Amino acid sequence: DSGVTQTPKHLITATGQRVTLRCSPRSGDLSVYWYQQSLDQGLQFLIQYYNGEERAKGNILERFSAQQFPDLHSELNLSSLELGDSALYFCASTLGTSVGNEQFFGPGTRLTVL
Amino acid sequence: AQSVSQHNHHVILSEAASLELGCNYSYGGTVNLFWYVQYPGQHLQLLLKYFSGDPLVKGIKGFEAEFIKSKFSFNLRKPSVQWSDTAEYFCATISGGSYIPTFGRGTSLIVHP
Numbered sequence: 296d297s298g299v300t301q302t303p304k305h306l307i308t309a310t311g312q313r314v315t316l317r318c319s320p321r322s323g324d325l326s327v328y329w330y331q332q333s334l335d336q337g338l339q340f341l342i343q344y345y346n347g348e349e350r351a352k353g354n355i356l357e358r359f360s361a362q363q364f365p366d367l368h369s370e371l372n373l374s375s376l377e378l379g380d381s382a383l384y385f386c387a388s389t390l391g392t393s394v395g396n397e398q399f400f401g402p403g404t405r406l407t408v409l
Numbered sequence: 410a411q412s413v414s415q416h417n418h419h420v421i422l423s424e425a426a427s428l429e430l431g432c433n434y435s436y437g438g439t440v441n442l443f444w445y446v447q448y449p450g451q452h453l454q455l456l457l458k459y460f461s462g463d464p465l466v467k468g469i470k471g472f473e474a475e476f477i478k479s480k481f482s483f484n485l486r487k488p489s490v491q492w493s494d495t496a497e498y499f500c501a502t503i504s505g506g507s508y509i510p511t512f513g514r515g516t517s518l519i520v521h522p
Binding site for chain 1: 441445451452453454455458460499503508509510511512513514515
């Protein structure tokens with residue numbers, strides 16, 4: 296158990312819908328990363344937050360947004376869902392912003408868009 | 410943009426065989442390199458990392474990796490694999506100039522008892 300929790304574990308929805316994925320970092324960690332893992336794209340970095348502020352942005356679509364709340368949990372919002380958004384979404388947390396910090400990964404949320 | 414290549418997508422070995430998984434990265438400046446492992450049904454976890462200093466890095470569970478700057482490589486090795494090493498292995502990098510992690514596509518390792 297990494298100490299990072301993600302809910303829900305599985306999510307099945309239809310095209311055009313909107314979903315929210317939640318991530319709670321390890322106790323004491325201030326930074327949260329979001330990743331998308333799919334068969335054809337591998338593990339893709341989406342976005343990073345540190346202490347409530349956006350820190351780095353990767354290949355995140357405009358239909359996707361995220362935020363980190365004062366209690367440090369983070370949510371990833373996916374809207375106007377398409378079939379291609381079906382994937383495993385991971386979050387990871389680290390203590391700070393140093394690139395040397397180990398990332399602790401959550402178990403992931405498996406999203407299926409029908 | 411940075412890229413990380415893992416050339417072996419699937420590797421099948423027998424127990425006690427030696428393992429080497431290839432990883433090449435594209436960035437020419439300062440890089441920070443990582444190997445993560447994902448055991449079946451579990452979350453990704455760090456095996457080892459390299460930032461500077463001794464290019465031979467030792468990690469958990471008997472794994473090691475060697476940073477060869479001239480070859481842009483960071484290959485993962487283990488002298489003798491066990492059935493419990495069956496997992497997906499990911500090489501990753503974060504360049505010195507950004508906070509953006511880049512992962513390879515992963516290598517699936519199956520070890521037969």
